[in-house]
Amino acid sequence: MEKKLTAKERILRVAEQLFYREGVRAVGIDRIIQESGVAKASFYRNFATKDDLVVAYLELHRERVMGNIAHARQQRPDSVLAQLRYLMEYTADRMKLPTYRGCAFMNTAVEFPETDHPDHVKALDSRNEVWNHIEDMAREAGLPKPRELTEQLRMLWSGAAMVAYINKEEFKPQSFSDAANALIDSQAAAAAK
Amino acid sequence: MEKKLTAKERILRVAEQLFYREGVRAVGIDRIIQESGVAKASFYRNFATKDDLVVAYLELHRERVMGNIAHARQQRPDSVLAQLRYLMEYTADRMKLPTYRGCAFMNTAVEFPETDHPDHVKALDSRNEVWNHIEDMAREAGLPKPRELTEQLRMLWSGAAMVAYINKEEFKPQSFSDAANALIDSQAAAAAK
DNA sequence: AATGAGAGAGACAGATCTGTCTCATTTCTT
């Protein structure tokens, strides 16, 4: 028997879909209230403001992304470098899904450009946490310049996310994987000589 | 003696600054009217809607970007490949400027996610025109897979623009240039063997 | 000097969005 979802859960579930698919600014509170079948009072009892909901949405997304990293670590238990390569490939493949609408953190940061806006701050913090973890992996893998490599991978991955979002039809996961591996190999080669 | 700017010119000039610095959705018509010292009627005599102004802003930006490409071609008249490398380095260096706020085309596309929104369409068209030109350069340079390389450079450059925008303090033009050259070299090496 | 286009100032309408409040009803706890 299915558990009945609480108002808060329904709101968050609908918000996640709508915010990601149509953008945070484009989706109003009324829309979320209507589609989640919740009363306005119930909404504001669970979230003080819309921004609070946005922060909760970003937090949910952060957890999912960290889950992806954990997944990659489990899939390639023997080599951290293999975990890195797998993570890049795995996420790039997912960008090809028709539901892919870019990186929620980047999109939200762009939608709220004021650097001290709570949504902007939360988006950046989440993004940074993820990439700090990846940098740790690069360091753990014993690569000579984990910092530089992570910077490069972050640029490449971030751009891939944008291309997959805006120029979906032209995005080729293989091109991305090739490029990512070229960057990793390039650094490994520089270290070997 | 300085020429007096017409209302339209003043509006466009102010709009370019404000839209780029603070985002299109965040800047209202009233703000632009006030800061350009123009009457509301004068605004709507020159631009039918706000979207029309946004399209004009993007068109202006497109011209500037194409100007950057022309600049790169002039700076390295002998080798198209050198033009490509120069263009990447030149634009990456400019991303380090404190006024840099990311790629206007990507930002606007994210701000208006509806794919048939006139601002979204104009942003995408402009972006595609630029990268089609770069692909032509890669082809002209005699590279084996100009398409793939351009895709990779577009991902890397787009991500660099985002990093330079959102994580400004951590952006290193040198890391970008290294990565871009690694991608170019990687393809050249693959072709040579 | 006369005329007409362009421009400034700002009130106003209409739409939209966030957030508040009331009240009846349902659901959970004990």
Added chain:
DNA sequence: AAGAAATGAGACAGATCTGTCTCTCTCATT
């Protein structure tokens, strides 16, 4: 079963934004 807490429905206020309209003034052309 009874009281307490959560929920649904929706009116309403207040802010903000786009776009319209009127009226006046300036300036260039003739």
